[in-house]
Amino acid sequence: MSDFSNLLPNPNWATLPLFDRSGWQRVRFGDVVDNCNETCDPAEAGLERFIAMEHLEPGSLHVQAWGNVADGTTFTRRCQPGQVLFGKRRAYQRKVAVAEFEAVVSGDIYVLAPKDAQRLLPDLLPFICLSERFFQHAVGTSAGSLSPRTNWSSLASFEFDLPPLDQQRRIAEILWAVDATRVEHNLLLINATNYKGLLLEWYFSAERSTKIRLRDLCGNKGIRIGPFGSQLHAHEYVDNGIPVIMPANLDNDQIVQEELKRITPQKANNLEVHKLEEGDILLPRRGNLKKLGFVHQGQRGWICGTGTIRIRYDLSDRRRLLFYALSRPSISVWLERNAVGTTMPNINSAIVGNIEIYWPEDVVKAQCDIIMADNLLSLIQEQLTKLSLSLSTLCNSIFP
Numbered sequence: 505m506s507d508f509s510n511l512l513p514n515p516n517w518a519t520l521p522l523f524d525r526s527g528w529q530r531v532r533f534g535d536v537v538d539n540c541n542e543t544c545d546p547a548e549a550g551l552e553r554f555i556a557m558e559h560l561e562p563g564s565l566h567v568q569a570w571g572n573v574a575d576g577t578t579f580t581r582r583c584q585p586g587q588v589l590f591g592k593r594r595a596y597q598r599k600v601a602v603a604e605f606e607a608v609v610s611g612d613i614y615v616l617a618p619k620d621a622q623r624l625l626p627d628l629l630p631f632i633c634l635s636e637r638f639f640q641h642a643v644g645t646s647a648g649s650l651s652p653r654t655n656w657s658s659l660a661s662f663e664f665d666l667p668p669l670d671q672q673r674r675i676a677e678i679l680w681a682v683d684a685t686r687v688e689h690n691l692l693l694i695n696a697t698n699y700k701g702l703l704l705e706w707y708f709s710a711e712r713s714t715k716i717r718l719r720d721l722c723g724n725k726g727i728r729i730g731p732f733g734s735q736l737h738a739h740e741y742v743d744n745g746i747p748v749i750m751p752a753n754l755d756n757d758q759i760v761q762e763e764l765k766r767i768t769p770q771k772a773n774n775l776e777v778h779k780l781e782e783g784d785i786l787l788p789r790r791g792n793l794k795k796l797g798f799v800h801q802g803q804r805g806w807i808c809g810t811g812t813i814r815i816r817y818d819l820s821d822r823r824r825l826l827f828y829a830l831s832r833p834s835i836s837v838w839l840e841r842n843a844v845g846t847t848m849p850n851i852n853s854a855i856v857g858n859i860e861i862y863w864p865e866d867v868v869k870a871q872c873d874i875i876m877a878d879n880l881l882s883l884i885q886e887q888l889t890k891l892s893l894s895l896s897t898l899c900n901s902i903f904p
Contacts (some may be wrong), residue, residue, distance in 0.1 A: 636896070678898070729856050
């Protein structure tokens with residue numbers, strides 16, 4: 505991000521009407537933006553890094569990963585700090601970033617810069633590229649089936665309203681301030697995730713826990729494994745109704761609510777034994793045994809679906825702690841090692857009951873500390889989502 509020192513300050517800077525469009529000019533993207541095609545041999549130019557499509561993170565304006573030229577690359581297109589990188593392949597992935605170092609980039613990445621910095625502020629360009637209408641134009645002008653790409657002549661035809669330079673400066677500072685707050689929250693999220701990981705290592709270590717088989721927890725009382733998920737058929741699913749949790753809905757220790765299968769309330773009432781309660785833990789019976797799900801309050805009454813195993817701890821105030829114990833990487837390794845079958849190894853109630861977990865000696869403190877860390881993570885993630893939405897809304901309002 506620039507420091508704007510090359511611009512003369514507007515005395516009315518703080519009170520500029522950001523959305524007064526009376527002085528805005530309709531322009532074509534290609535009339536104010538260059539598609540930079542500087543090439544070089546990276547080794548001869550002394551460049552150490554290259555940027556491929558996989559190094560650009562959707563929705564982020566910052567390049568946080570790269571490859572090393574010394575490891576070999578065929579890329580020759582050069583980028584300079586401050587230039588905007590736009591992924592022209594599969595534009596729907598929304599990959600836009602600002603280069604913060606010299607590098608060579610993939611041929612599937614456009615390197616963009618203003619033709620005249622006194623007409624289009626370099627710091628505003630990335631937000632034009634982040635606007636919904638710009639993405640829709642890029643996607644709509646892409647050609648190809650398996651790997652669609654937008655060409656430069658099509659991208660250059662995109663039209664938008666360009667504010668006067670003093671308004672550009674004010675708008676850019678606001679948008680970059682939102683992005684800076686988003687970056688800070690990303691860092692907070694990383695630190696909070698690491699902190700939770702340390703807590704889990706601490707409480708579920710051999711030194712501070714007792715090793716016990718799952719079925720023996722609480723002296724063989726209070727742990728119910730199964731029944732297996734209900735056997736439903738394709739014709740029983742409907743567009744609206746009670747959600748059914750399948751193994752495909754378990755990911756990253758959560759229940760993914762996109763593409764949920766559903767059944768009628770009447771059918772759900774006939775499957776009372778398969779209804780879920782808050783705190784139930786779900787595992788896939790076969791396939792990727794690293795998946796895990798925890799049923800939250802709003803998911804009570806949903807149905808445990810085909811191929812899913814339910815674990816229920818009768819001590820409801822210990823369910824979260826049990827979930828943390830079962831979400832340890834060592835558990836998924838143990839399940840994969842003990843699954844039966846060759847083509848599609850699967851687990852059953854007996855195998856699940858034999859899972860050996862480390863159960864903390866100070867159960868109350870362990871659960872309290874880990875839940876607090878979890879809640880902190882959720883709060884940061886919620887704020888991060890709001891910041892990303894705010895940035896998107898602002899970009900779309902400025903460049904509708």
